[in-house]
Amino acid sequence: MRLSRYFLPTLKETPAEAQIASHRLMLRTGMVRQGAAGIYSWLPLGLRVLKKIEAIVREEQDKAGAIEMLMPTIQSSELWEESGRYEDYGKEMLRIEDRHGRHMLFGPTNEEMITDIFRREIKSYKDLPINLYHIQWKFRDEIRPRFGVMRGREFLMKDAYSFDLTPEDGVKSYNAMFVAYLRTFARMGLKAIPMRADTGPIGGDLSHEFIVLADTGESEVFFDKGFDKFDPLAVQPNFGDDLQPIVDQWTSLYAATEEMHDDTNCPVSDDSLIKGRGVEIGHIFFFGDKYSKPMGASVQNAEGKPVDVQMGSYGVGVSRLAGAIIEASHDDNGIIWPEAVAPFKVGLMNLGPKDENCTKTCDTIYEELQEKGVEVLYDDRSVGAGAKFTNMDLIGLPWQIALGKRGLENGVAELKNRVTGEKQEVAINDIASKLAS
Numbered sequence: 265m266r267l268s269r270y271f272l273p274t275l276k277e278t279p280a281e282a283q284i285a286s287h288r289l290m291l292r293t294g295m296v297r298q299g300a301a302g303i304y305s306w307l308p309l310g311l312r313v314l315k316k317i318e319a320i321v322r323e324e325q326d327k328a329g330a331i332e333m334l335m336p337t338i339q340s341s342e343l344w345e346e347s348g349r350y351e352d353y354g355k356e357m358l359r360i361e362d363r364h365g366r367h368m369l370f371g372p373t374n375e376e377m378i379t380d381i382f383r384r385e386i387k388s389y390k391d392l393p394i395n396l397y398h399i400q401w402k403f404r405d406e407i408r409p410r411f412g413v414m415r416g417r418e419f420l421m422k423d424a425y426s427f428d429l430t431p432e433d434g435v436k437s438y439n440a441m442f443v444a445y446l447r448t449f450a451r452m453g454l455k456a457i458p459m460r461a462d463t464g465p466i467g468g469d470l471s472h473e474f475i476v477l478a479d480t481g482e483s484e485v486f487f488d489k490g491f492d493k494f495d496p497l498a499v500q501p502n503f504g505d506d507l508q509p510i511v512d513q514w515t516s517l518y519a520a521t522e523e524m525h526d527d528t529n530c531p532v533s534d535d536s537l538i539k540g541r542g543v544e545i546g547h548i549f550f551f552g553d554k555y556s557k558p559m560g561a562s563v564q565n566a567e568g569k570p571v572d573v574q575m576g577s578y579g580v581g582v583s584r585l586a587g588a589i590i591e592a593s594h595d596d597n598g599i600i601w602p603e604a605v606a607p608f609k610v611g612l613m614n615l616g617p618k619d620e621n622c623t624k625t626c627d628t629i630y631e632e633l634q635e636k637g638v639e640v641l642y643d644d645r646s647v648g649a650g651a652k653f654t655n656m657d658l659i660g661l662p663w664q665i666a667l668g669k670r671g672l673e674n675g676v677a678e679l680k681n682r683v684t685g686e687k688q689e690v691a692i693n694d695i696a697s698k699l700a701s
């Protein structure tokens with residue numbers, strides 16, 4: 265992508281309304297713009313990041329055996345009256361009346377809708393287990409939307425729903441999501457800790473929140489320092505593997521949010537307990553027949569008797585993750601994108617835009633990178649070198665290539681790693697292949 269033809273409205277000034285680094289940086293880099301409180305447009309750069317996050321979430325869900333579908337954003341109130349949550353959900357639910365006076369709502373979550381789909385279509389234990397998910401916008405009329413996309417009103421969520429015949433099988437489905445979440449967040453460069461959680465309005469028996477540490481996080485958290493030893497990406501399960509030992513390993517260490525933590529009964533000694541703040545990026549629940557019973561979602565078992573199915577639900581805050589990743593990975597100069605979610609892998613800067621040779625050589629590098637499938641943002645604008653460097657650091661692409669007249673004379677370009685700040689000179693002819701590998 266040529267920057268001269270891109271839509272990247274960066275800001276020099278720090279926007280006054282943004283209180284935390286990720287919000288400031290998302291505005292400054294032109295990733296998002298606010299439409300109304302807690303409601304954002306994703307501009308081209310932001311959308312590229314959102315799509316990458318989404319793709320990682322999708323890959324790990326698919327690998328864990330979940331099946332993607334898509335449910336609408338607008339729902340009818342009827343199903344929520346059946347489950348009893350229409351009243352309970354309170355003011356966070358955006359209620360809408362259609363032209364016929366029917367009560368509709370913008371979905372804050374989809375337990376009711378998926379349970380309805382399930383009960384209409386699935387009648388036999390032979391069709392279980394099944395786990396269905398979608399990645400869809402949600403709306404919650406948060407009392408205090410803040411921190412940009414971290415606590416929005418409209419936000420993108422991956423939500424999966426598992427259906428099993430027995431509670432034991434339900435726990436297996438829960439474990440599959442638990443492990444998928446560990447892998448998902450690690451692939452984005454995040455250290456997420458599963459913490460035993462309160463089940464809240466979704467209700468149920470078993471629940472974990474996945475929390476990444478950040479000083480600006482909304483929850484206070486307490487956990488054993490031993491988590492450092494675990495490597496989520498070392499876990500590469502195959503579909504159907506027994507995952508209980510892995511879940512047992514992760515849950516053997518103490519980790520709790522404020523609501524669940526009790527200082528006097530904490531099993532961890534003071535010198536092993538870390539206190540911090542964190543952001544919830546995922547939340548999983550096993551809640552048995554909480555929805556299947558009132559909504560009549562049952563299947564016939566092997567004896568031909570109807571049994572209410574055992575359900576779980578599994579959420580990932582896809583749009584919140586964009587903010588959480590920046591919160592975890594930035595410096596004074598800007599964002600530092602982990603390669604897996606970076607909007608482009610490389611930023612190419614032409615430092616001699618008025619020089620015909622320099623421009624020609626940069627154009628060639630740009631074309632070579634594209635041919636090799638390397639995502640590149642090419643700063644071909646007629647602005648000073650200083651402005652280009654500052655802008656590239658702000659956007660935070662993992663690699664920067666700078667080529668000016670002096671480099672051209674020596675046949676080398678400068679390659680900078682945004683994480684380490686390390687610079688090296690690379691022969692112009694080799695640079696595209698180097699970045700492709």
Ligand code: ATP
Pocket residue numbers: 373404406413414415416417418419421544545546547579580581582583584
């Ligand atoms: P929170 O405690 O942060 O309000 P929640 O417990 O209400 O979240 P869940 O119902 O568990 O959220 O939703 C699943 C995931 O969706 C959360 O783990 C979070 O990552 C994301 N999420 C929830 N609310 C918001 C929001 N207002 N803005 C952005 N993401 C959100």
Ligand code: MG
Pocket residue numbers: 473544546547
């Ligand atoms: Mg939650």
